[in-house]
Amino acid sequence: AQSVAQPEDQVNVAEGNPLTVKCTYSVSGNPYLFWYVQYPNRGLQFLLKYITGDNLVKGSYGFEAEFNKSQTSFHLKKPSALVSDSALYFCAVRDNTGRRALTFGSGTRLQVQP
Amino acid sequence: EAGVAQSPRYKIIEKRQSVAFWCNPISGHATLYWYQQILGQGPKLLIQFQNNGVVDDSQLPKDRFSAERLKGVDSTLKIQPAKLEDSAVYLCASSVSGTDNTGELFFGEGSRLTVL
Numbered sequence: 001a002q003s004v005a006q007p008e009d010q011v012n013v014a015e016g017n018p019l020t021v022k023c024t025y026s027v028s029g030n031p032y033l034f035w036y037v038q039y040p041n042r043g044l045q046f047l048l049k050y051i052t053g054d055n056l057v058k059g060s061y062g063f064e065a066e067f068n069k070s071q072t073s074f075h076l077k078k079p080s081a082l083v084s085d086s087a088l089y090f091c092a093v094r095d096n097t098g099r100r101a102l103t104f105g106s107g108t109r110l111q112v113q114p
Numbered sequence: 115e116a117g118v119a120q121s122p123r124y125k126i127i128e129k130r131q132s133v134a135f136w137c138n139p140i141s142g143h144a145t146l147y148w149y150q151q152i153l154g155q156g157p158k159l160l161i162q163f164q165n166n167g168v169v170d171d172s173q174l175p176k177d178r179f180s181a182e183r184l185k186g187v188d189s190t191l192k193i194q195p196a197k198l199e200d201s202a203v204y205l206c207a208s209s210v211s212g213t214d215n216t217g218e219l220f221f222g223e224g225s226r227l228t229v230l
Contacts, residue, residue, distance in 0.1 A: 043221035101147050104156035
């Protein structure tokens with residue numbers, strides 16, 4: 001079975017400060033890892049993914065994520081937060097057969113204060 | 115490129131009634147997914163189609179939920195009879211292929227169901 005844990009229901013950060021949203025995963029074999037963002041009354045939008053290669057992955061809107069195999073983590077980061085980054089963030093995993101659907105975490109609400 | 119289309123966006127029904135949701139995936143995407151997102155939770159997979167065949171429906175409550183993708187393009191998800199706990203957003207997603215798929219899923223805006 002594959003699973004994702006997002007230990008923080010909410011993360012608060014001041015605009016201009018760096019942000020981190022945490023994610024740990026469990027999967028058989030090598031993981032494919034994803035981050036999605038969800039704005040109110042909207043579907044999920046893809047931010048970035050890790051498949052293989054460099055452990056630091058860069059994605060949309062200045063976000064990046066660091067894959068750490070030993071800690072089974074895939075934390076989302078941004079050097080300088082914007083108020084417009086306030087949204088719900090989901091980490092997701094699938095195994096490397098590619099045939100299974102994504103399993104999502106419970107989500108972390110990011111609140112960026114002006 | 116057109117995205118994943120879903121309808122209706124909102125639906126309110128009484129318990130024990132039936133409801134159907136429709137999804138049209140991105141053109142050329144072989145794999146289609148239905149997820150259920152209950153308020154405050156992450157999306158949970160209900161069913162995955164590869165073309166018009168079912169790949170995974172292990173979490174679909176088959177006594178009340180059904181889904182089809184007859185021509186391998188658009189799909190319908192039905193609930194009959196609905197229960198209060200079915201109140202959720204039903205998200206449809208598609209991806210290029212289910213085999214050796216490293217690609218991301220593209221989501222529609224969802225259909226919000228309220229069961230009274």
